Amino acid sequence: MFDGMVIAFPIERIDGLGICDRSELMSVQRKSTFKWWVVGILGVWLCVVPGCGTPDICEDGYDEPLSNGTINPSGSICENDCECSNQVYWGRCLDSGEDGSSSGSKKCISFQRGTCQTPGQELSCLMPVEFGEACRDGVRKCQPDGLQSAVWGACKPRPSVEEKGVELCLDGFDNDCDGQIDSSDDGCQGICTPGEQRPCFSGKGKVNVGICAGGFQTCDKKGAWGTECEGEIIEEKELCNGKDDDCDGKIDNNLTPPSCGQGKQGSCAQAVKQCDGTKGWKACDITDYRVIFIEYEEKETLCDGLDNDCDGQIDNNLKAPLCTGKTGPCFGSVQRCGGSQGWLSCEATDFRKNFKKYQEKETLCDGFDNDCDGQVDNGLNAPPCGKGKGICFGSKKQCGGDKGWLDCTSRDYLLHNIAYEATETKCDKLDNDCNGLVDEKCLCQAGSTRACGSNEGECKQGFQTCTASATWGPCIGPVGPTTEECNNLDDDCNGKIDDNLTRSCYTGPSGTDGVGICTGGTQVCAAGQWGTCQNETKPATKETCNKKDDDCDGKVDNSITDCQAGTACVSGKCTTCRQPSSCRLSKCTCGYKCNKKCTGKFGTVCIKYEYKCKAP
Numbered sequence: 001m002f003d004g005m006v007i008a009f010p011i012e013r014i015d016g017l018g019i020c021d022r023s024e025l026m027s028v029q030r031k032s033t034f035k036w037w038v039v040g041i042l043g044v045w046l047c048v049v050p051g052c053g054t055p056d057i058c059e060d061g062y063d064e065p066l067s068n069g070t071i072n073p074s075g076s077i078c079e080n081d082c083e084c085s086n087q088v089y090w091g092r093c094l095d096s097g098e099d100g101s102s103s104g105s106k107k108c109i110s111f112q113r114g115t116c117q118t119p120g121q122e123l124s125c126l127m128p129v130e131f132g133e134a135c136r137d138g139v140r141k142c143q144p145d146g147l148q149s150a151v152w153g154a155c156k157p158r159p160s161v162e163e164k165g166v167e168l169c170l171d172g173f174d175n176d177c178d179g180q181i182d183s184s185d186d187g188c189q190g191i192c193t194p195g196e197q198r199p200c201f202s203g204k205g206k207v208n209v210g211i212c213a214g215g216f217q218t219c220d221k222k223g224a225w226g227t228e229c230e231g232e233i234i235e236e237k238e239l240c241n242g243k244d245d246d247c248d249g250k251i252d253n254n255l256t257p258p259s260c261g262q263g264k265q266g267s268c269a270q271a272v273k274q275c276d277g278t279k280g281w282k283a284c285d286i287t288d289y290r291v292i293f294i295e296y297e298e299k300e301t302l303c304d305g306l307d308n309d310c311d312g313q314i315d316n317n318l319k320a321p322l323c324t325g326k327t328g329p330c331f332g333s334v335q336r337c338g339g340s341q342g343w344l345s346c347e348a349t350d351f352r353k354n355f356k357k358y359q360e361k362e363t364l365c366d367g368f369d370n371d372c373d374g375q376v377d378n379g380l381n382a383p384p385c386g387k388g389k390g391i392c393f394g395s396k397k398q399c400g401g402d403k404g405w406l407d408c409t410s411r412d413y414l415l416h417n418i419a420y421e422a423t424e425t426k427c428d429k430l431d432n433d434c435n436g437l438v439d440e441k442c443l444c445q446a447g448s449t450r451a452c453g454s455n456e457g458e459c460k461q462g463f464q465t466c467t468a469s470a471t472w473g474p475c476i477g478p479v480g481p482t483t484e485e486c487n488n489l490d491d492d493c494n495g496k497i498d499d500n501l502t503r504s505c506y507t508g509p510s511g512t513d514g515v516g517i518c519t520g521g522t523q524v525c526a527a528g529q530w531g532t533c534q535n536e537t538k539p540a541t542k543e544t545c546n547k548k549d550d551d552c553d554g555k556v557d558n559s560i561t562d563c564q565a566g567t568a569c570v571s572g573k574c575t576t577c578r579q580p581s582s583c584r585l586s587k588c589t590c591g592y593k594c595n596k597k598c599t600g601k602f603g604t605v606c607i608k609y610e611y612k613c614k615a616p
Contacts, residue, residue, distance in 0.1 A: 066146035074110040084108030087147060090154040092131055113151040116142035124173050125155035133157060135177030163187040166194065166223030192219035203234030205247025211236070212247035242278035252277065260284035267293035268310030305339030315339060329355040330372035367402035377401060390431025390438070391417040427470075442470045453478030457490025457497075488528030501525035508538035508552070516549025516556075547572025 069086040078084055084091035091110025109130050119142050127136040137158045144153035163169060163176040169188035174181045192198075196219040201207045207214045215232030217225045235247040244251045257272035258281060264271065271292045273281040289296040289310065300309040300317055307314045320334035323346030333354040338344040351358040351372065362371040362379055369376045382396040385408030395416040400406040413420040413434070421432040427442040444450075444466030452475035453461040462478030481493040490497050506513040506520040513520050521536030540550035545563055549556045563574035 068148075072110060072112070073108040076108045078106050078108045084110045085154060087149070088113060088151075094131070113147075113153075116150050116152050119143040119150060124158070125152075126173075127155055127157065135160065135174060137173035137175060137177070164191075166191055166221070169223060190225075191223040192225055194219050194221050194223060198225070200229035201232055201234070202229050203232070203247065205235030206249070207247075209249055210244025210247035210251075240275035240277075240281050257281070260288060264289070264310040265312035266307035266310045266314075268296060268307075303337035303339070303342050305341075323350055326351060326372040327374050328369040328372045330358060365399035365401070365405050385412060385416075387413065387434035389436040390434040391419050392434035443472055444470055446470060453480070454493055456495055457493035458482070459493040486525035486528060486530055498525045498528065503530070505530075505533035506536055507533050508536070512539050512552035515554055516552035518552040545569035545572060545574050 066082070067086045070088045071086070072089050073084050073086065074089070074091060076083070078093035081092045084093050089110040089112055091108050093106045094109050096105050096107045109128070111128065121142040122139055123142075125138045125140045127133045127138045129136070135157065138155040139158045140155045141153045143150050147153065158173065158175065160177045161168065161175050163174070163178070163180070163185040164187040168175045169185070169191040170193055174185075176185065176187070178185065180186070197216045199214050200217045201212070201214040203212055205212045211233055212235055213231075213233040215229040217229055219225055236245045238244075238246045238252065238254055240252055240255055240257075242251060246254070248254075252275050255275055257275070259269060260271040260273055260283075262284065264284075268289050271284060271289050273284055274288065276282040286296065286298060293310070295302070295304070295306055295308055296310065297308040300307075300311075300315070301319075302308055303315050303318055303320075305314060309317075315337040318337055320337065321343055323330065323333040323335055326333065326346075330351045331354075333346060333351045335343040335346055336350055348358060348360050355372070357364065357366065357368050357370050358372065359370040362369075362373075362377070363381065364370050365377050365380055365382075367376060377399050380399055382399065383405055385392060385395040385397055387395070387408070392413055395408060395413055397405040397408055398412065410420065410422055419428075419430060419432055420434070424431075424433040424435075424437075424439070424441055426432055427439045429438055431438050446466050446468045448466040449463050450472070451461045452464045453459065455461050458479065459481055460477075460479035462475040464472040464475055467473050482491045484491045484499045484501060486498055486501050488497060490499075492499065502522050502524050504520050505523045506518075508518055512518045516539070517537055518539055519537045521533040523530045523533055525531070539552040542561060543550050543557060543559050545557055545560050547556060551559075557569045557572065560569040563569050567574045567576050569575070
């Protein structure tokens, strides 16, 4: 073995055997990690080198750096993986022991590179068995750095990742190096191939029995089976249609028959329709109703307390028999149905349905046979006449038929008592005109007296004396009512003292009431004394700029003192003055006075004035 030396031999070279050509001057320089073996046999030097094409610098790695050689390095003695790869082959430097143990020397195990189409493309690959990797899944790249043509780089071990998701679970590799590939791995359970389909049926019935039919599920892009079973037909609630809707192998069974409907109620509400196969539910007839309700009638005729026609009303629309025992206007009255008691004997209520004025005992004077006994207005209890006092007491009105009770006339009163007078003329100690007064024209006994007038308040009663003509004379000595005054007395004799007296008042300066803001008030009388003047408005102590006459002098906003210097009261507001140098039309703004001066004279007549403003 030659180590650390430069050797030059003119020897022949045989490619693949490491035999060097004699005519070639070959320099083999020892590098840091390379060992060269030169053996001379029969004048021929055999150069045992890794393919005669190793790179100048070789560090541990699959491809980098790569030599430009093309000879298969497999079987060559090596120390590093990169000695086993070139432009055509790739490999690894492995222990040469037969049992895989270290023998002190290593040899290349190399494989020819395959061609690829897209530089930079990466694909999964399977590590050679010879490499002895526990996890053979790897990845390779098309024409990595160092390769001069479109061939695959070395198959390098794939980093171990958790086996899950559609991409890893369908790539054919054991990505997590647990010895389980794709669907065999626990992490890939439930993952399917996108686009794959499988039969399905989500119903509870039997598939392909009755109306039930299976469908299919499609694997989506994420490797999951779709939630819908497309095209399936599952069981439905059994219907009356001649089909096995619930897929139990029986047609139209376990049905819940619908009510007969048709507006039937009451006892018929429990009646149900019969299934007629493909024709559906058959409409109910009288037989179906009588299965439930034996008294059923299509048109009700019985008065028995039952809803025989099942329309929700008991004993309705019946033809009732006529009432008996009454005549006249009661004819046509009919009996009432008493339910389970049958037809009832007619009562006042029944007769009034036909004749509203019916009375069991006639009391009305109306020209009708109200009690239907065949006689009009008989047996009545007549009301008293309008005059019921004096000798008219007990007189009764006469019935006038459809005109009702007639007002009593003088004839009626005379028939009652011959002493009746429409106007009293007699002094017979009788109330002849029935007005409640006896001998009212004879007002008193001559010479008798009676009090007159009122004793209320300040009033005093007088007295009257009966004259010889039996009439009362004038009231003598009464004190009558006067106008109510504030004196704690009832002057007008109405039972109220001072009677809520009020009067107008004003306590402001004379001449100011009703001027500007000034208004009068009101005084109320209490206990004979006038109270204070309330709700009056008197002049203010000074004029305020508010568009009002506060001091009630008849002028608005005059003599203003509350506006600050440089302001004046304009339209009820203190406004900043704009002081003109002269005035127009003899007027100045902001309270300034206009001073006119005659600048030109013609005789005694001023022909031109000059106006100037001066402070007020």
